Amino acid sequence: MSGFALVIVLTAALLHASWNALVKAASDRAVVLAAVSSMHALLGLALVLFAPLPARESWPYIAVSTVVHYGYYVFLFHSYRLGDLSQVYPISRGLAPVLVAIGAYLLIGETLPPAGWAGLVAISAGIGFLALQRGAVHADPRAVTTAATTGILIASYSVIDGIGVRVSQAPFGYMGWLFLLELPVTLFVLWGRRADPHNFDWRTFRIGMIGGAFAVTAYGLVIYAKTIAPLGAVSAVRESSVIIAALIGLLLFGERPWLGRLVSAAIVAGGVVTLAFAA
Numbered sequence: 001m002s003g004f005a006l007v008i009v010l011t012a013a014l015l016h017a018s019w020n021a022l023v024k025a026a027s028d029r030a031v032v033l034a035a036v037s038s039m040h041a042l043l044g045l046a047l048v049l050f051a052p053l054p055a056r057e058s059w060p061y062i063a064v065s066t067v068v069h070y071g072y073y074v075f076l077f078h079s080y081r082l083g084d085l086s087q088v089y090p091i092s093r094g095l096a097p098v099l100v101a102i103g104a105y106l107l108i109g110e111t112l113p114p115a116g117w118a119g120l121v122a123i124s125a126g127i128g129f130l131a132l133q134r135g136a137v138h139a140d141p142r143a144v145t146t147a148a149t150t151g152i153l154i155a156s157y158s159v160i161d162g163i164g165v166r167v168s169q170a171p172f173g174y175m176g177w178l179f180l181l182e183l184p185v186t187l188f189v190l191w192g193r194r195a196d197p198h199n200f201d202w203r204t205f206r207i208g209m210i211g212g213a214f215a216v217t218a219y220g221l222v223i224y225a226k227t228i229a230p231l232g233a234v235s236a237v238r239e240s241s242v243i244i245a246a247l248i249g250l251l252l253f254g255e256r257p258w259l260g261r262l263v264s265a266a267i268v269a270g271g272v273v274t275l276a277f278a279a
Contacts, residue, residue, distance in 0.1 A: 001237070005229040006276050008221050009237040015218035017244035019211035028201050029080050030189050033073055035208025037185035040216045044183075047176025054168035054177065061164025062174065065157045066181040072153040073185050075146050083143025091144060093239045094127035095151030096158060101232025103159040110230055116278035122271030123236040130246055130264040158235050162226040171227055175220050233275050243268045 001009075019036075054062070079088045097120050104110040112120065161178065168174035193200045218241075225234045246261045 001229045001233050001276050001278075003276070005225050005234070006237065006272075008225045009229075009234055010240070010272075012218040012221040012225070013238050013241035013244055015214045015221075016238070016241035017248060019214035019218070028204050029077060030192075031201050031204045032208040032211065033077060034186045034189035035205045036212035036215050037073070037182040039209055039212025040179040040219075041181075041183035041186065043216050043220070044176045044179025044181070047172050048180055051172035051176050052170040054170045054173040058164045058168035058174055061160050061167070062177050062181070065160045065164060065178060068153055068157040068160065069178075069182060070185065072150060072157065075150040075153060079143060079146040079150050082140050082146055088143050088147035088150075089245075090127050090131035090242050091147040092150035092154060093242045094124050094131055095148060096154040097124050097232060097236035097239050099152065099155035100158045100162075100235035101230075103155060104162065104231040107159060108163060110232070112230055112232055112275075113278050116230070116233060116275055119271040119274030119276075119278060120232055120236045122274060123240060123268050124271075126264045126267030126271060127239060127242050129267065130242060130261065133260040133264070155235070158222075159231060161223055162231040162234070165223050165227055171224055175223055178223075179216060179220075233278075236275060237272055240268050240272055 076092070079092065082088075101112065101117070101120055161174075165171050165174045190200075222234060222238050243261075243265045247265055250258050250261050
């Protein structure tokens with residue numbers, strides 16, 4: 001990865017960790033997801049109005065990615081419902097980098113040098129070590145299953161968007177339509193609350209909108225990075241957000257234990273450095 005690509009993806013990781021920390025204590029996760037998807041749709045509308053139309057070859061990727069994203073929201077919601085966030089979140093994010101690298105190799109023949117694979121494995125191992133510390137072994141098997149399925153969906157849309165944005169000839173146009181088509185997620189949640197409007201927590205929604213601004217910026221940066229760096233490397237560095245979130249919990253919220261988090265962070269940092277300098 002070039003230094004420019006590395007900075008872009010690390011910024012995305014920081015934003016992703018920040019919005020997860022922001023909504024961690026949300027009382028209504030469906031409302032949070034509605035807010036996040038609404039921010040995607042708002043930015044998507046702005047991009048659609050001003051960015052060039054993506055090439056015809058990219059539209060099948062936009063369509064399939066949209067459907068996969070809908071599935072991602074469903075399984076993410078049920079992962080949170082069945083298990084603790086600190087247990088299932090590292091599982092879903094830790095699976096993605098290796099799956100993305102394998103998918104990129106099988107579909108478009110994109111591979112990494114040996115040092116790149118070593119860095120990628122180190123990042124996934126560091127995230128996996130964090131998941132074990134935070135109780136993944138003792139989590140409800142249904143929560144682990146839904147979290148693993150979420151990870152597969154993350155890897156799927158990561159590869160789809162990585163290929164789609166490259167053939168689009170208009171990265172911002174591709175992002176615009178992809179983001180705009182998340183609007184049905186917001187509408188679905190609002191429709192589900194229509195019988196009892198008072199059961200909609202607008203304060204949580206506003207917090208979710210802030211998180212959504214972070215989330216859509218983060219994924220926009222990641223999609224752009226996929227045009228200039230290998231998909232597996234981008235996915236691996238992006239998922240370092242899990243470690244950043246753990247460190248935020250350690251420093252800002254006083255979460256413990258601290259030693260294991262620092263060990264995980266060191267493993268992931270070593271993997272990021274190895275990826276960045278892999279020739």
